[in-house]
Amino acid sequence: MSTPAQGPRHVAIIMDGNGRWAQQRGRPRLLGHRAGAKRVREIVEACPDNGVEYITIFAFSTENWKRTQEEVAGLMGLFRRYIENEAQDMLGQGVRVRFIGDRLRLDVKLQRLMNWIEALTAHNTRVNLTIAINYGGRDEVSRATKRLARDVAAGRLDPDDITDETLPRYLDTHVLPDPDLVIRTSGEARISNFLLWQSAYAEYEFVDTLWPDFRRSDFEAVLARYSGRDRRFGGIKA
Known part of the structure; x- marks a missing residue:
């Protein structure tokens, strides 16, 4: 069974x-990370006009701790400033902000800011922005499995009631629909441990443009290509 072409929801x-x-x-x-942070606003603002209800961005992976201390510290500072500077605008634009990933390794001030903006925007419904910080797909599944195992114990x-619909209830993304489309910028063609379970049937687009140069027009071009695809979810075309 195929799904008629339409724009992605997530x-x-x-x-x-x-x-x-x-x-x-x-x-x-x-400086590139700062430029990339500015690009996020433009893409999020383009979502409602294009029928995108959910957007999830990969900001910092569990593997990114391997970078230099200077870069990691700079990124953490950038995340704090981003939340502080963008909170009121997101509130006014109807953006609901959520975070996924293991927060425990993050500094306390950043954790508090994350909790604050989540509560501040909790009633917004125009677009759902999820930011993955200290996130890794394998780590997420590992943490979810531990929670599931505790409930079994x-x-x-x-255990006999566990199906492929059980584990998703324990994932960080349990309140989100699975992504319909995953975009990776910069010309690299790999998924880098991002939303491994959730993107099992997502469509992928690997674009050459570096993220700070990825503009609304580029985003909308990818959405248009997606709409021309035939999603069969393992079936065959009718």
Whole structure:
């Protein structure tokens, strides 16, 4: 059974290329991350006009801790400033903000800001922005499995009742629909441990544009290509 062509409800983006964008200009990598953060606003603002209800962005992976201390510290500072500077605008624009990933390794001030903006925007419905920070798909599944195992051990869940619909209820994204479309910028063609379970039947687009140069027109071009695809979900075309 195939699904008629239509725009994606949920788009996930691997925002790659910030560092290279800065290096091409002879500037520090952190400058590229700042430019990339500014690009987020433009893409989020384009979502409602294009029928996109959910957008999930990959901001910092569990593997990104391997980067230099200077870059990691700079990114953490950038996340804090982004929340502080964008909160009121997101509230006014009807954006609901959520975070996925393991927060425990993040500094306390950042955790408090994340909790604050989630509560501040909790009643917004125009577009749902989910930001993945200290997130990895394998780590998420591992943490979800531990929670599931605890429920089994406590007698709250019968192992015989576990199906492929059970684990998603324990994932960070349990309140979100699965992504219809995953976009990766910068020309790299890999998924980098992002939404492994959720994107099992997502469509993928790998674009050459570096994230700081990925504009609304580029986004809308990808959405248009998606609408021309035939999604069969393992079936055959009728």
